[in-house]
Amino acid sequence: MIPSFAIALILAIAFDVHAAPSPHSSAGQTMHLTRRSPDRTPDEWAAWAQAQKESLRTKYGAAPSVARRGSGTNLIVNQNSDSAYYGSIAVGTPPVAFNVILDTGSSDLWIADRRCVTGCDGVAKFDSSQSSTFTNLTTSFSIKYGSGAAAGSLGQDVVQMAGFSVANQKFGVCDEVSSNLLYSPVSGLMGLAFSTISSSRSTPFWEALVQNGAWDSPVMSFQLTRYIGENNANTLEPGGTFTMGFVNQSLYTGDIDFQDIPANQESYWLLPLTGLTVGNSAVALPTASSNLAAIDTGTTLVGGPSAIVSALYAQIPGAVAGTGNYQDYYIYPCDTSVNVSMSFGGKSWSISPQDFKLTPLTQTQCLGAIFNLDISGTGSPAWIVGDTFLKNVYSVFRYNPPSVGFAELSDTAKAMSNLRGTVPSPTLGAVSAEVTANGGNTVSSTTNSAGRSINHWAPLRLIPMALSIAFASSFVLVYL
Numbered sequence: 001m002i003p004s005f006a007i008a009l010i011l012a013i014a015f016d017v018h019a020a021p022s023p024h025s026s027a028g029q030t031m032h033l034t035r036r037s038p039d040r041t042p043d044e045w046a047a048w049a050q051a052q053k054e055s056l057r058t059k060y061g062a063a064p065s066v067a068r069r070g071s072g073t074n075l076i077v078n079q080n081s082d083s084a085y086y087g088s089i090a091v092g093t094p095p096v097a098f099n100v101i102l103d104t105g106s107s108d109l110w111i112a113d114r115r116c117v118t119g120c121d122g123v124a125k126f127d128s129s130q131s132s133t134f135t136n137l138t139t140s141f142s143i144k145y146g147s148g149a150a151a152g153s154l155g156q157d158v159v160q161m162a163g164f165s166v167a168n169q170k171f172g173v174c175d176e177v178s179s180n181l182l183y184s185p186v187s188g189l190m191g192l193a194f195s196t197i198s199s200s201r202s203t204p205f206w207e208a209l210v211q212n213g214a215w216d217s218p219v220m221s222f223q224l225t226r227y228i229g230e231n232n233a234n235t236l237e238p239g240g241t242f243t244m245g246f247v248n249q250s251l252y253t254g255d256i257d258f259q260d261i262p263a264n265q266e267s268y269w270l271l272p273l274t275g276l277t278v279g280n281s282a283v284a285l286p287t288a289s290s291n292l293a294a295i296d297t298g299t300t301l302v303g304g305p306s307a308i309v310s311a312l313y314a315q316i317p318g319a320v321a322g323t324g325n326y327q328d329y330y331i332y333p334c335d336t337s338v339n340v341s342m343s344f345g346g347k348s349w350s351i352s353p354q355d356f357k358l359t360p361l362t363q364t365q366c367l368g369a370i371f372n373l374d375i376s377g378t379g380s381p382a383w384i385v386g387d388t389f390l391k392n393v394y395s396v397f398r399y400n401p402p403s404v405g406f407a408e409l410s411d412t413a414k415a416m417s418n419l420r421g422t423v424p425s426p427t428l429g430a431v432s433a434e435v436t437a438n439g440g441n442t443v444s445s446t447t448n449s450a451g452r453s454i455n456h457w458a459p460l461r462l463i464p465m466a467l468s469i470a471f472a473s474s475f476v477l478v479y480l
């Protein structure tokens, strides 16, 4: 999902909160320090202060803020035949588990408040009065997506996921949620893009971890399962794997083809769309810099500029633009196997014909999964590349250097699709690394670190209502 009103913020600078690793303090070292002449340099004072702190920690047995580096896995759930993918977090003391959409297209965490009366039917709600570590920041919180909006207040508490913990994570506690935004058992959303586009101006959970060195490797990754077109698929099916701090080599083969995010554009996970083919025909594209794509696990389909999307469908014999309820979508003959490939500066990656075929409308007419989405504003992505594409690759989101990588799914990963396995229960893992988030973003200006202003998003059109009806048991989430 991508918020409609991404607040322009300067890139949060991660202050290095940890001094150089201080040697385990022995009495001898302490004596050595205390005997030194007092005219220390600031660095020496800092080292001394760290050594004092470490010796007290050792003495009293308190855990350091980063226990050790680590890596973790969250088994995710595929909801409504590839419409959405959610994982599990735990919030508060004692910890309470919640399911949240894992969304690389936005940067805020929020969950439904116990006071929520609309849009929260049947979902687990957060009761802040039951958490001894909750702090009400008494600031309002709101975020808008293409599919709806959520609003409430901003709070702070311990948040855990996949064996990681952030002691003072800021998040929205939402009592107003528009209908069709949360589908039970999902209670909220975990934004996995950069802090620059956080509506609450908070450091996202993942960024707090990676900035504080909690991860073995500065990456997170997704392997998403496919159930679309599977007639007997359940509403909830195993969704694949989300990892933090490592990539799981059992889930891909060959190399990960990393492509850098354009310089100083860490906001969404942006890559230029440099190649688009349908069958053997290339579709003409504008220059890379004006053709950025947000790689977005929180959006179901793939949306792009109508001029280019219509040129793509023009290559499919018998395809026509939809009208009425299907405006901005395209209808094509179901017996055509459509093979669309996309490249982002490197290798070309195919969307399987099965993923392209969103749903049959009649016996012979099918709806395509790539639709018109005209987003205006410089610096805005022209494309939203969602799960229709991401199911076909192992995707890696790398903090440093900022880049997105794709790799071929392994046979092990492919075998997890259409498997009809057991839906994972919340997988939180034992906490191996705990961090304290930096004291919020030191931001107030509307430019990023490079001085380039980021435009606010224009509100985007919602998915035509009738589409959710057409999909019978499935729904499409296009959160922009």
Ligand SMILES: *[C@@H]1O[C@H](CO)[C@@H](O)[C@H](O)[C@H]1NC(C)=O
Binding pocket: 113, 128, 136, 137, 138, 153, 155, 173
């Ligand atoms: C936080 O405090 C505000 C009043 O300042 C209140 O409206 C809101 O419901 C509180 N939020 C939570 C989660 O307790």
Ligand SMILES: *[C@@H]1O[C@H](CO)[C@@H](O)[C@H](O)[C@H]1NC(C)=O
Binding pocket: 073, 248, 249, 250, 251, 412
């Ligand atoms: C990697 O994925 C495989 C296949 O799902 C799984 O069996 C294995 O436990 C995973 N490894 C780690 C370290 O999570």
Ligand SMILES: *[C@@H]1O[C@H](CO)[C@@H](O)[C@H](O)[C@H]1NC(C)=O
Binding pocket: 277, 279, 339, 340, 341, 350, 352, 353
């Ligand atoms: C789709 O096209 C690519 C080349 O563009 C090819 O490698 C791949 O095998 C094709 N897939 C199908 C299902 O036809």
